[in-house]
Amino acid sequence: MCSRILCATFALLCLSLTPCHAIVFEATADPSHNTTAPTGIYADSGWQYEGTYGAYLGTMIAPQYFITAQHFGTQGTTFTHNGIFSGGADVTYNIDTAANGGVGYWNIAGTDLRIFKIQETFSTYAPLYTGSSETGLTMEVNGRGGPRGADVLVGGILHGWQVTNPDGTARWGTNTVSGIYSSAIGDLLTASFSASGTAEEATLSNGDSGGGVFVNDGGIWKLAGVNYSIDGMFDTNNVVNDGSDFNAALFDRGGLYQGSDSFGWTLIPDLPLDNPSSMYASRISTSAAAIMSITMVPEPQSALLVMLALSVGLLQRERVTRPV
């Protein structure tokens, strides 16, 4: 769980976005749904690159690096590629706490992204999505937050479900990237919680932060985002401090108030067309260069090759320019 102070800080920056918030499914309330590796068209769609970092998830992105979110703070000194993700035994790696001059991690400036280095070497890691065409792509999303909670009714009609406290169980779901939202903490991928969406339509809940969002780029699933937040909060009234506000996954926000007791409430009109709530994930592509400047350290072997090539070049130049 992130601290209330950090949550408040981010709420200020992001206005209506509520950070630190599991995968909630549109089609089922079953808490054991999608708690094992995806199969069929979603086989190997990203789940295999996830691992646990404290109470949260991170994604392996290079032989010695994983990426996660900043806003929940540091979560200990290990990262585990659990058997549920790998299909094998749990393997726990030790974080290099002296990395980056003793900081112990790298923050990608202007974003919620954070990179850690491990002392050992991962057996697998995710490719990064570096294009700019995420919108409209099918996405797979992973998290360890709470399952679907109580019904949210407007005039007796179901509009979605409240989110619950994290249960620590990793789940995967799917959605479609609906757009890019430029925020104070960088570009965010958005995806709406659609009543008639993807086969495993899902959105985020409390505790899903840090999990990876993957898109299918011409048949290859690549890391395109890191879970950050959801729309919220919601209320059935605009009376402040009566404790009636809640966080929710809504396929229709119509008829509910959105906002907060601190910053005020806005009534969302209840129209015939659904107006779903969205999830937000820190966009990888706009930070890909910054990420790779940290993770793409030259291998000793290729450095040696560069040096060899350089000396050959120097010798040749010397030979050419030497008067005879």
Ligand SMILES: [Ca+2]
């Ligand atoms: Ca959707």
Ligand SMILES: [Ca+2]
């Ligand atoms: Ca209220």
Ligand SMILES: [Ca+2]
């Ligand atoms: Ca409606």
